Amino acid sequence: MKAAVLQGPRKIEIENIPDPEVEPDGVVVKVRASGICGSDLHPYKLSITKMVLGHESSGDVVAVGRNVSHIHEGDRVAAINIRPCGKCYWCRHERQEICTRLKWPPSPTMPGAMAEYVSIPFTRVGNYDTVVRLPDSLSYEQGATVEPLSIALFSITRAQVQPEDTVVVLGAGMIGLCVAQVLKAIGVSRIIISGRRSKRLELARASGADVVVDAATEDIVPVVKEVTSGAGADVVVECAGVQVTFDQAMRIVRRDGKVVMLGIFEKDVTWSPNIPINRNTTMIGCLGEDFPGTVDLLATGRADTRPFITHEFPLDRVQEAFETQLTADGAVKVLVKP
Numbered sequence: 001m002k003a004a005v006l007q008g009p010r011k012i013e014i015e016n017i018p019d020p021e022v023e024p025d026g027v028v029v030k031v032r033a034s035g036i037c038g039s040d041l042h043p044y045k046l047s048i049t050k051m052v053l054g055h056e057s058s059g060d061v062v063a064v065g066r067n068v069s070h071i072h073e074g075d076r077v078a079a080i081n082i083r084p085c086g087k088c089y090w091c092r093h094e095r096q097e098i099c100t101r102l103k104w105p106p107s108p109t110m111p112g113a114m115a116e117y118v119s120i121p122f123t124r125v126g127n128y129d130t131v132v133r134l135p136d137s138l139s140y141e142q143g144a145t146v147e148p149l150s151i152a153l154f155s156i157t158r159a160q161v162q163p164e165d166t167v168v169v170l171g172a173g174m175i176g177l178c179v180a181q182v183l184k185a186i187g188v189s190r191i192i193i194s195g196r197r198s199k200r201l202e203l204a205r206a207s208g209a210d211v212v213v214d215a216a217t218e219d220i221v222p223v224v225k226e227v228t229s230g231a232g233a234d235v236v237v238e239c240a241g242v243q244v245t246f247d248q249a250m251r252i253v254r255r256d257g258k259v260v261m262l263g264i265f266e267k268d269v270t271w272s273p274n275i276p277i278n279r280n281t282t283m284i285g286c287l288g289e290d291f292p293g294t295v296d297l298l299a300t301g302r303a304d305t306r307p308f309i310t311h312e313f314p315l316d317r318v319q320e321a322f323e324t325q326l327t328a329d330g331a332v333k334v335l336v337k338p
C-alpha cells in the first residue's frame with residue numbers, strides 16, 4: 001500500500017510498504033480521511049525517526065480480527081490506534097486505557113493513518129471504544145474529527161464542568177474550538193475564549209463563545225476580571241501548551257476553581273506551586289477519549305465540526321498538507337484523503 005512516511009524534519013515521502021495485517025482484537029481500516037493533529041506536527045518538525053503519522057481517521061473496515069464481534073467488514077467507522085502493554089497493573093485490572101506503557105500515536109513502531117490502510121490493534125482499550133460506527137448522516141470528513149472532539153468531550157466530562165460555570169478556554173486551535181462546542185452542548189452559559197488568527201476567532205464566535213479575545217492585541221486577564229466581577233473563572237481549560245497561557249490560567253482561575261490541562265507542552269514551564277496551593281486550585285490532567293459520546297454529539301447536531309475543516313489534500317500531496325497545517329493562517333483542521 002501507499003503510505004506517507006516521515007523521513008526527517010519537514011520531509012515526508014510516499015512509499016510502498018506492506019499492507020497491514022489484522023490483529024485478533026482489532027480491525028484494518030481503509031482510510032478515507034485522516035486529520036493532521038498538533039501532536040503530529042511535533043514529530044513533523046523535529047523527528048529524525050521514520051514513521052507514518054496520523055491518528056484522527058475514518059474509513060471502511062476491510063478486515064476484522066477473530067475476537068471481534070461488534071464491528072463488521074464494510075462498517076463505516078472512526079478509529080484510533082492505541083496499544084496497551086497487556087501486562088502492567090492497570091492492564092491486569094481491565095483499565096487498559098490508563099496502561100503505564102500505553103502506546104499512543106504517533107509512534108515509529110505503530111504506523112498511523114496517513115496511508116491507504118491502517119491497522120487498529122484493539123477495538124476496545126479498557127473503558128474506551130477505539131472503533132465506532134458512523135451513522136449514515138455523518139461524512140468521512142466529520143468522522144476524522146471524532147478524535148479531537150472526543151479529547152475535548154472527555155476532558156470537560158472529567159472536569160465535571162457545570163452549566164452555571166464561567167469557563168475560559170485558552171487557545172482557539174482545533175482542540176480549543178472543540179472544547180467551546182462541547183461547553184455549548186452541555187449548556188454552559190458563559191464561555192470566554194482567547195486565541196490568535198482571525199479565522200479561528202471567527203469560528204470561536206460561531207461555536208458559541210460569548211466573549212472572544214484576540215490574544216495578539218488584548219490581555220485576557222483583565223477581561224476575565226471584569227466579566228466575573230473580580231472573582232475569576234470557575235474553570236479554565238488550557239489548550240495552547242505554552243508558558244504564557246499556563247501563567248494566565250493560574251491568574252484567571254477563581255479561588256477553589258479548576259484548571260483543566262489539555263494542551264500538550266512542547267517545552268517545560270516554570271511555575272510557583274504556591275499559587276495553586278494558596279488558592280485551592282484543582283489542576284486536572286486530561287488525556288482520554290469518548291468516541292461513542294462524540295459520535296452522539298455530532299449525529300444529534302449538538303456539535304458540528306464541519307466548519308473547522310479548512311483544507312483537504314490527496315495522499316500524494318501530504319507534504320503540502322502538513323506545511324499548510326503548520327504555517328497557513330486560515331488553517332484549522334487539514335485533512336488528508338488517501
Ligand SMILES: [Zn+2]
Pocket residue numbers: 037038039055056147148
Ligand atoms: Zn489528535
Ligand SMILES: [Zn+2]
Pocket residue numbers: 084085086087088089090091096099100101102
Ligand atoms: Zn499496561
